[in-house]
Structure formats: C-alpha cells, structure tokens
Amino acid sequence: MKCSEFLHELTNYLDGVIDEHTKVELENHLSWCHNCYVVCDTTKKTIEIYRDSQLYELPEDLRTRLRSAIMTKCQQHRKRGPESV
Amino acid sequence: METIQNKLEGPVTDELTLVRAAKQGDDSAFEELVRRYDRNVFRIAQHITQNREDAEDVVQEAFLKAYGNLQKFQEQSKFYTWLVRIAVNEALMKLRRKKPERTVSLDEDIKTEDDSLPREIADWSPNPEQQYTQAELREILSKTIQGLPPGFRTVFVLRDVEGLSTEETAAALELSVPAVKSRLLRARLQLRERLGRYFQKRESGDGNQ
Numbered sequence: 001m002k003c004s005e006f007l008h009e010l011t012n013y014l015d016g017v018i019d020e021h022t023k024v025e026l027e028n029h030l031s032w033c034h035n036c037y038v039v040c041d042t043t044k045k046t047i048e049i050y051r052d053s054q055l056y057e058l059p060e061d062l063r064t065r066l067r068s069a070i071m072t073k074c075q076q077h078r079k080r081g082p083e084s085v
Numbered sequence: 086m087e088t089i090q091n092k093l094e095g096p097v098t099d100e101l102t103l104v105r106a107a108k109q110g111d112d113s114a115f116e117e118l119v120r121r122y123d124r125n126v127f128r129i130a131q132h133i134t135q136n137r138e139d140a141e142d143v144v145q146e147a148f149l150k151a152y153g154n155l156q157k158f159q160e161q162s163k164f165y166t167w168l169v170r171i172a173v174n175e176a177l178m179k180l181r182r183k184k185p186e187r188t189v190s191l192d193e194d195i196k197t198e199d200d201s202l203p204r205e206i207a208d209w210s211p212n213p214e215q216q217y218t219q220a221e222l223r224e225i226l227s228k229t230i231q232g233l234p235p236g237f238r239t240v241f242v243l244r245d246v247e248g249l250s251t252e253e254t255a256a257a258l259e260l261s262v263p264a265v266k267s268r269l270l271r272a273r274l275q276l277r278e279r280l281g282r283y284f285q286k287r288e289s290g291d292g293n294q
Contacts, residue, residue, distance in 0.1 A: 045209060055226055057124070074149065
C-alpha cells in the first residue's frame with residue numbers, strides 16, 4: 001500500500017467501515033511508515049478533541065428563553081392557521 | 086386533549102411517538118422534541134454561521150418551520166435528520182445574506198485528489214489539549230474550524246461532532262455518500278494540519294506550561 005492509498009482509506013479506517021483485507025494492509029503500512037502513522041494518530045485526536053470540546057454549548061437560561069419563544073410562536077401559528085410559517 | 090406528558094417523564098420516549106403526538110396537536114410532545122434537540126441544532130447553527138445571535142435565530146426558525154410543516158414529514162427518515170436539514174438550510178441562508186460576495190454552497194468545488202497529502206507531518210505532544218486552559222482550547226478550536234469552507238465544516242460537525250452516520254449526513258445535506266466521505270476526509274485533514282500549529286511537539290522544554 002502506498003501513502004496515497006492509505007490516505008484514501010483513512011476515513012473508512014477511522015470510522016471502522018473497512019474490509020478486513022484492506023485493514024490488514026493498512027495496518028501493515030502504518031507499522032513501518034512513520035508519517036502515515038502520525039497523520040492517522042493526530043487525525044484521530046483531532047476528531048476526539050472536537051467531539052469532547054463542548055464548543056458552543058447552549059447555556060440553560062438562553063435555552064429556556066429560546067424554548068419559550070419557540071412554543072409561543074408555535075401557538076400563534078396554530079391560531080393563525082397553517083399558512084403562516 | 087389527551088397529552089403524553091406522563092409518558093414524557095420516563096427516561097426515553099420514542100422519537101416517532103413524540104412526532105405522531107405532535108402531529109395530532111399535542112404541543113407538549115413538540116416541546117419535548119425541542120428539548121431533546123435544541124442543543125444540537127444550536128451547535129450546528131453556530132458552527133455554520135459562526136455567530137451566536139444568528140445561531141439563536143436559526144434554532145427558533147428551524148423549530149418553527151418543523152412545527153409548521155410537521156404534517157408534511159413523511160416519517161421516512163428520523164425526525165432529527167429532517168430537522169437538521171431544515172436547520173442547515175436556515176443557517177446557510179443566514180450566511181449567504183451576510184456574505185453575498187462569496188457564494189456559500191455545500192457543493193463547492195473540491196480540489197483534485199493530488200493535493201490531499203498532508204504537508205506537515207510533525208507529531209503532537211501527548212495530550213496536547215492539556216497544554217491549554219478550557220477557554221484557550223475552545224478559542225483555538227473555534228478559530229481553527231472557522232477557517233474551513235462552510236461545506237467542509239458542516240460535514241465535519243454533523244459526522245464527527247453530532248455523530249450522524251455518513252448516510253444520515255448525506256440525507257440531511259442532500260449530498261451523495263461519496264461526496265460526504267470526500268469532504269469529511271478533507272475537513273479532518275485540514276483541521277489536523279491547522280491544529281498542529283498549536284499542538285505540535287516542542288523540541289525543548291518551552292511548552293505552554
């Protein structure tokens with residue numbers, strides 16, 4: 001497997017949707033190609049860091065305010081009829 | 086009208102049960118759907134619009150649109166996927182209004198395969214995120230993802246942050262599965278490379294400790 005082929009399969013590999021044969025070839029490539037090993041490892045870390053980041057959490061007070069505004073508008077919409085959205 | 090309020094207090098009420106109750110006019114069921122997905126819609130909206138007030142508007146508009154069009158929801162996909170599709174469209178519309186000089190589309194041309202080889206292969210320090218405070222880290226992550234084209238960051242957020250499957254992401258964005266995979270790979274590699282500026286292993290003891 002060449003580095004470009006490894007890269008082509010990287011997303012499937014990280015997502016665990018890769019056939020066994022390709023996985024063996026890919027892991028064999030990773031065992032000797034340091035660059036691809038680093039790319040694979042740091043890409044995995046990138047995903048984990050974003051997943052765990054709690055970026056853009058909705059604060060509880062804003063959440064309550066938004067929900068209340070949404071439900072009020074929904075009720076107004078119901079009174080006005082279905083053409084009003 | 087009979088509500089399903091009592092059932093809502095259980096740990097998990099099936100999404101479809103809520104949707105059907107809401108279709109029958111049970112607003113408490115719709116409110117539970119809002120409660121269930123408002124955080125996700127807000128995150129997705131802020132990732133796309135990069136603006137908190139716009140994200141708040143998108144949350145309201147997306148749920149209101151979902152409410153108004155509930156009878157048209159055919160139940161062939163998950164309600165959440167349908168809602169995400171509405172929210173993404175609302176968010177992209179906001180972005181287009183703000184940046185009319187630049188077309189904002191999910192179908193942006195992607196470059197040829199040849200440029201996808203990462204240029205920088207420097208390794209990161211172990212647990213690189215621990216070099217920074219939570220606030221610093223959020224700033225870095227936010228700044229970094231803002232640098233991606235909207236089409237890339239939307240795919241990344243839906244797949245890797247919100248955990249939608251490739252097929253659900255494709256359905257929500259009206260893209261093909263190969264297009265989602267291609268954008269996801271590019272988004273992941275670009276983010277990795279950009280984060281490397283902050284997380285790279287340092288040669289000597291000059292880390293951010």
